[in-house]
Amino acid sequence: MNNNSNSETNCFTEKEALHDALEAQKQITGMFNSYSNECANSEVRKVMLDILNDEHSIQFDVFNDMQKRGYYPVSPAQQDKITKMKNTYSQQAGGGGSGGSSGASGNWSGGSAGMDTTPLHTPGGGMDNKSRK
Amino acid sequence: MKEVFLHMSNLSEKELSALGDLLSYEELLVKKYNNLAQNTQDQEIKSKFQGIAQKHQEHFNKLYSQL
Numbered sequence: 257m258n259n260n261s262n263s264e265t266n267c268f269t270e271k272e273a274l275h276d277a278l279e280a281q282k283q284i285t286g287m288f289n290s291y292s293n294e295c296a297n298s299e300v301r302k303v304m305l306d307i308l309n310d311e312h313s314i315q316f317d318v319f320n321d322m323q324k325r326g327y328y329p330v331s332p333a334q335q336d337k338i339t340k341m342k343n344t345y346s347q348q349a350g351g352g353g354s355g356g357s358s359g360a361s362g363n364w365s366g367g368s369a370g371m372d373t374t375p376l377h378t379p380g381g382g383m384d385n386k387s388r389k
Numbered sequence: 390m391k392e393v394f395l396h397m398s399n400l401s402e403k404e405l406s407a408l409g410d411l412l413s414y415e416e417l418l419v420k421k422y423n424n425l426a427q428n429t430q431d432q433e434i435k436s437k438f439q440g441i442a443q444k445h446q447e448h449f450n451k452l453y454s455q456l
Contacts, residue, residue, distance in 0.1 A: 291407035
C-alpha cells in the first residue's frame with residue numbers, strides 16, 4: 257500500500273491480486289446464494305438474485321483474465337471417464353425424452369451404482385472444457 | 390397501537406440480518422478492489438479492478454435501498 261514496487265514482498269503480484277479477487281467473488285456468490293434462499297419478501301429476493309448473477313459475471317470475468325494470462329490452466333476431462341459416466345446414467349437419461357415416469361420403469365440398480373461415481377466431477381470438467389481457450 | 394403497525398417493516402428479521410451481512414461485505418469489497426487497483430501496475434487489470442469496485446458500490450446501493 258505504501259509502495260509501488262512489485263518486488264516488495266508485501267505487494268501482491270498480478271497473479272496473486274487476480275487470485276485474491278477470484279476468491280472474494282467465490283465468497284460473495286456463496287453469501288448471496290445462501291441468503292436468497294432465506295427470503296420471504298419477493299422484492300428483496302429478486303434484488304439478491306440479480307446481484308448474485310452479477311457477482312457470477314464478475315467471477316467469470318476475473319477467471320477468464322487469469323486464464324488468458326496462463327495463471328489458471330485447466331485440464332480437460334478424460335474421454336474414457338466421460339464415456340464411463342454416460343454409460344452409468346444412460347438409463348435415466350433416456351427417460352426424459354419419452355416423458356413422465358417411464359424413466360423409472362427400469363430397475364433401480366443403475367441409480368444406486370451412479371451414487372458411487374461421484375457425479376460432481378463431470379459438470380466441473382465440462383465447464384472447464386468449454387471455457388478453455 | 391396503530392403506530393406500531395405503521396412502523397412495522399416488510400422485512401423479516403432474517404432478511405434484515407442478511408442485508409446487514411451483505412452490506413458489510415459489499416462495503417469491504419469496494420475497498421478491497423480499490424486497494425487492488427492501487428497496487429497493480431498492469432493498466433488493464435488496474436482499470437478492471439476499478440470497474441469491479443464501482444459495481445460493488447452499485448450492489449451496496451441496491452441493497453441499502455431495501456432497508
